[in-house]
Amino acid sequence: MGDSLRVAATVGSCIAAFLALATTFFVWRRSRTTARLQIVRDLHAELITASAAQDRHTLGCLHWQNRAVNPDEAERSKVMHAYFAMLWRFEQLHAGRNVLLKEVGGKRDVALKMLDEQVYTHVAEYVCTFQVIRKKLTESNRDDPVFDGAYRETFKQLCLSLADSFNDQERKTRLVAHGNNTEKCICVCHGMEAKPPLPTQRCQGAPVPGTA
Template sequence: MSVSTIIALISAATALGAATLAAYTARGNSTRASFDLALALYSDLTSKETARSRSILESYRRGNAPTEQAHSDVMDHYFALLWQFEKIYAGREALQRQKLLNGSAPAVQYLDDMIDWHVAEWAARWLDIHTLLQAQLPPDDTLDDRHTLQTFCKLADHFRSAAGPVRDLRQAIPGTAAPTP
């Protein structure tokens, strides 16, 4: 074997090693970024602001009906929490769709483990709260939450613990049905 062939083989092996190391490092950075996103989504769900919305909605659901002025506040918290779950769904989908590319599957599993209880609990509450809010609107008005509730249902579809309440929610509220494949 000639010296130039040996040098070419060593160069090719070095390039392959560098490419492998770069790919490994990039995948590690992507995995870290995936966990950062999962943790940020969970942190937002358990933040002080979101806790306030959960508390107000749970109090409302248990019968502490608001005055007319407070009705708009409850509505604000209702949508704030729904949008929080919508944000989680968007983040989860982003992670899920890139799992083959950058190894985000463990971050999706981590996020799912952390939010499972929250999703199941709120799946069991949305219909009650929706019904109470709708009852306080004028007869010719409709609570326009079906799109955000549909997104919540899509998120909840990933959690066996939320299956029953999500089925009931979809049956009761038009526009929230599961998409057909």
């Protein structure tokens, strides 16, 4: 009788320990998922801040209208600033996404699936935008090259990694378009007639060149 009670107590202790362990694991996994989803929200939020919207407007107008960049310093530096600011935002996205990927051994959990769905359109749009804007910046002043090699490479890595995550062939194709500087993608900008730059905007009262 005594032995039976001792065995029952031992089994009961084992079950209690197992349940405690399972509960701890469940709570830990749930809090980790919550933390990962918060990182996803933060990464996506960086692409839609007010300053990002302003930079995207600056680049988007030139891109979609196929308009040349005015070589005047005011517009060119504004476009250059927006171009690099967007490259840096995608660099931050790539770094954060890599941390999330490594944490789960490269598997696409719910957080990564959510992130990839949220950022796909943003990234795909910039495959063409970066190519087109870079060309316009270069053409507007060939004496002032765009030194963006490392950041452009990081963006390319982001595109390749994202393309790896999707089974959809159309998405894969969009993310790896513009592999060199000569090809065109499905973006409608390639069908737009090229437009000259907007006239130089001058501050009220500033002298007009050649009239001073």
